[in-house]
Amino acid sequence: MLISAEPGTPTTVPGRGAETYVVVDGVRKVYNAGASALEAVSSVSFAARAGEFVSILGPSGCGKSTLLMMVAGLEPLTAGRIDVAGQPITGPRADIGVIFQDPVLLPWKSVLDNVLFPIHILKRPVREYTERARQLLDMVGLSEFSAKRPHQLSGGMRQRVAICRALVHDPTLLLMDEPFSALDAITRDEMNAALLDIWQRYQKTVLFVTHGIREAVFLSDRVLVMARRPSTLIADVSIPLPRPRRLTIEETPEFNEICALLRAKIEESHGRRGAS
């Protein structure tokens, strides 16, 4: 079955690993209690298995980024519970790496030092991790740029540095908040292909927030569709396309069929809102 009947029933969803790694259970986020209260996320539940690539797809303002920031421990929950690796999230954790839409590199540090920034903050021995940082830069094709400053790199290169930085301290869960949405379409395709290589190689669990249907389908094992008002999950779609995937997969009928299905799901949620 391509689409499971109800969202939030992860145990019935096929995943790669056997072990449930991320559990989001009845999570709600309300800003400003009282009359001016704004519900950013209303009751979201899902789970992701270890090593699974899960995208959260939705229109802007649907609360998907807020949800991701709650998993990162950067936003407190109003209600519900999030467990990562069996431990409830109470704040930021070293076993979670976050990649933002903006690469946010420190302009006064070299590319290599930017990649090593987490090691510095986590007070780990920088020398021991320098080799790993160089390998990561080599993997994304930036080994020649390790001594350069961020302003000397292109937007795509900077985001690659940010990915290396998110991997250097070897977190098990990667949270990506629309990381490629500021890039042009061609660069974004390259970045998606590079991301899949990295994911296959390092076997990380990934939660990837995006508003791009094709991007979500290309990358993911599963796509969770999120709607606005109320901001909940309305579909949980597995992507049965074979791996490793190349960009040419986007030309296949299967790929486009899934995209059409997701688009229909999103439009359905809009229609429901319009009717009510």
Next chain:
Amino acid sequence: MALDSLSTADLGAGRLDGLTRALKAGVSRGWRPVVLPIVTAALALAAWEALVRVRRIPSAILPPPTEVAQTLVAVHGLLLEHAWPTLVETVAGFLLAAVVGMVVAIAITYSRPIREALYPLLVVFQLIPKVALAPLFIVWLGIGTSSRLMFALFISFFPVVISTAAGLIDTDRTMIRLARSLTANDWQIFVNIRFPGALPHIFSGLKIAVTLSIIGVIVGEFITSQAGLGYLIVFATSRAETAAIMAAILVLCVIGLVLYGVVALAERVMLTWYHGDR
């Protein structure tokens, strides 16, 4: 946030930066931008010399440049003797203003109550012509070094506070989120992100502060003192020794330029570190 709207340009940084840019551009564009101002100044001095000689203006009203130069050589010992306290007090007042200003800026950045309590007052003080308060410092602290030092601190402290606070508050929020996601504490965020990120702002405040500090010291010396170039100027005025006044002003210009140059050089070094070798 009210502080977000702060701009160091209000304090004249824009003008000074423009000047720096112009000087840099001059160097890169060959001889003309360097030579033209020198020629203009030389022509102005020649016209001045000619005017005084032709119209026989008394030297007590307007001494010719040659006489100023002669006086400068003749009394250079006296000038240097009086330049020393002015220089020391200017540097000390500037350093105090830098330290106190940054500490207050950090307090404003990190404490909302302090920010809300202090910020409107800082704005009001920005609007007061602070030079007018100099006599009060004499009343409170006497005629010694301490009143001039405190006045120099007082007058040059505001640009440091305002530009440092603007820089610290202006930090990229996502950068702070990134550090937080890596379990960074407030101190790590300050040392690794906020402070280095604020350095360009801080230096534009310091460049203004150093020029204000020398004004503070001179005004203090004008009012009451037994030494310093300000004292020398007032003393020479009382004896109508206009050439000596101008010689003292010339020494003041040199001190001001050198101090500004030192801060601007430190800024260049910092910016090179900040952006790397281009």
